[in-house]
Amino acid sequence: MVLSLNKLDTDWWRQAAIYQIYPRSFKDSNGDGLGDINGITSKVAYLKSLSLDAVWLSPFYPSALADGGYDVSDYRNVDPRLGTLEDFDQMVTALHNNNIRVFVDIVPNHSSDQHAWFQEALASKPGSRARDRYIFRDGKGKNGELPPNDWVSHFAPSAWTRSKNSDGTPGQWYLHLFAPEQPDFNWDNREVQLDFLKTLKFWADRGVDGFRIDVAHALKKDMSKINKSYPKLKGFDITDKGNDILFDRNEVHEIYREWRKLFNEYNPPRVAVAEAYVMAKRRMLYARPDELGQAFNFDLLVAPYDAKTFKRIIKDNIKLAKTEGSSSTWVLNNHDKVRHATKYGLPKNADLNQWLLSDGKDIPLNRAQGSKRARAASMLTMALPGCVYIYQGEELGLFEVEDLQHQDLQDPNWIRNVEIKSQRTFFKKEGKTIKGVAVVHTEKGRDGCRVPLPWTSSGRSFGFGSADAHLPQPSWFAEHSVQSQTGVNESTLELYRMALALRAKYQSTEEIEWIKTGDPEVLHFKRENSWHCVMNFGGATYTLPAGEILVTSAPIKGRSLPKDTCAWIMAPQ
Numbered sequence: 001m002v003l004s005l006n007k008l009d010t011d012w013w014r015q016a017a018i019y020q021i022y023p024r025s026f027k028d029s030n031g032d033g034l035g036d037i038n039g040i041t042s043k044v045a046y047l048k049s050l051s052l053d054a055v056w057l058s059p060f061y062p063s064a065l066a067d068g069g070y071d072v073s074d075y076r077n078v079d080p081r082l083g084t085l086e087d088f089d090q091m092v093t094a095l096h097n098n099n100i101r102v103f104v105d106i107v108p109n110h111s112s113d114q115h116a117w118f119q120e121a122l123a124s125k126p127g128s129r130a131r132d133r134y135i136f137r138d139g140k141g142k143n144g145e146l147p148p149n150d151w152v153s154h155f156a157p158s159a160w161t162r163s164k165n166s167d168g169t170p171g172q173w174y175l176h177l178f179a180p181e182q183p184d185f186n187w188d189n190r191e192v193q194l195d196f197l198k199t200l201k202f203w204a205d206r207g208v209d210g211f212r213i214d215v216a217h218a219l220k221k222d223m224s225k226i227n228k229s230y231p232k233l234k235g236f237d238i239t240d241k242g243n244d245i246l247f248d249r250n251e252v253h254e255i256y257r258e259w260r261k262l263f264n265e266y267n268p269p270r271v272a273v274a275e276a277y278v279m280a281k282r283r284m285l286y287a288r289p290d291e292l293g294q295a296f297n298f299d300l301l302v303a304p305y306d307a308k309t310f311k312r313i314i315k316d317n318i319k320l321a322k323t324e325g326s327s328s329t330w331v332l333n334n335h336d337k338v339r340h341a342t343k344y345g346l347p348k349n350a351d352l353n354q355w356l357l358s359d360g361k362d363i364p365l366n367r368a369q370g371s372k373r374a375r376a377a378s379m380l381t382m383a384l385p386g387c388v389y390i391y392q393g394e395e396l397g398l399f400e401v402e403d404l405q406h407q408d409l410q411d412p413n414w415i416r417n418v419e420i421k422s423q424r425t426f427f428k429k430e431g432k433t434i435k436g437v438a439v440v441h442t443e444k445g446r447d448g449c450r451v452p453l454p455w456t457s458s459g460r461s462f463g464f465g466s467a468d469a470h471l472p473q474p475s476w477f478a479e480h481s482v483q484s485q486t487g488v489n490e491s492t493l494e495l496y497r498m499a500l501a502l503r504a505k506y507q508s509t510e511e512i513e514w515i516k517t518g519d520p521e522v523l524h525f526k527r528e529n530s531w532h533c534v535m536n537f538g539g540a541t542y543t544l545p546a547g548e549i550l551v552t553s554a555p556i557k558g559r560s561l562p563k564d565t566c567a568w569i570m571a572p573q
């Protein structure tokens, strides 16, 4: 493998700019409506124009797509609809030749129900070795017709699905914290542990530089507590003792310590980042140097646009990262959440799910405000010490696509979160009155931030590919396309290009110093090299400090920083 990357730089990940690619929606090279690996390779020059240190690819493995690829049927292969392993190797080479490293997504909590091991488990007897790789249990009730307990899944309702024996009769139940098509592995099983080491080695040997670990906090469960009730999934309120039945158990760290030993066999050592929705201080346990090394901080991702909240989050996270010798991470968008340009264009307390369910009709979206605030907030996070994670399309200023039609939705969050409202609804079909039920979806899901990127301002799928995109793109994508923004000074794309290039140039130590502004709406900090970042969230116009104005998120007059604007200044040292 050609490597122009600096192999001696073992700290490259500490302050990197990492771009998340959702492969099926990035660029379609073969006209089947799905983005693919060759599509990514064809856009390396674009990625380079963003001065990135790395890209992270959401799953591209063979998958029945019950959960956007997070239901993996074969961990050591490429979905044939997305390409081949040779295509993958070529993509890695092309990225490495352009100094861009590669992260892949590892999904260890569950596989797809199409995975060979799960199929083998279904065909095998209760108590068999094949079943022990997953979590099968007998049901309750006279004939085992009731689930073993009341545990719930993220894609509601029950976390248990009854399997069928090979002769078609109903059999045992299996656990899935997500969709029924995503059976959970039994992480007490050594074969499972060894197989994931094999997967990590497989990709690391192919030149992959880092791994993003999906639901890293869920792998170990206390199945001795199967009789305990757990009717509601906990979020950040999981106990801080490491003894919850399902999440963030202390034993999970043994797994990552073993992974770290493998990562350190490589030069430079492979890196990893945990997706762990747990309390902030517990999150850092995953980031310990003898474990994954880094953990996502999702605090800004879920925070409102508010100066005080931002400041608190920034301060806390910089401090927290240091406790375990890690660096901070900053995330404003990902494939699971409403895009920040939309969030900031809605009232602070808006219920985003309800708004999506109304197809964006129940509250008007202030696009100009959302976009202005999103640009400013992005610049703020790019100036912070640590890693900045950028989700594809945010550099184009994309909004959430709020009005996807029901028949187009793919997310299990939409499909599975339903309530049966009435058993007595009658409706007419072909002249007959039929008794039925009204099914009401309670979550719109995450498809609105996963709509394929617009590369050109016209064409069947705005240059995404030659066929219709797998999720329909709205007409307003035209003005957000790469083509319409390239070379346009005030476009969001050119702002990201400029800011990321300056960030790479002026990157400094991991320290920041806060400067008093006298206005709680204005945040001002500087890095050790006198690189200043000033952001006015909503206060009166603020006078910028002396020095060269490097870039501003919106045009300013003289040295006055208006609200919803961020500026970077290089002050005289």
Ligand code: GLC
Pocket: 067, 070, 071, 107, 178, 214, 215, 275, 335, 336
């Ligand atoms: C993570 C992924 C999400 C997926 C879930 C189950 O939270 O980010 O997209 O649905 O894990 O794998």
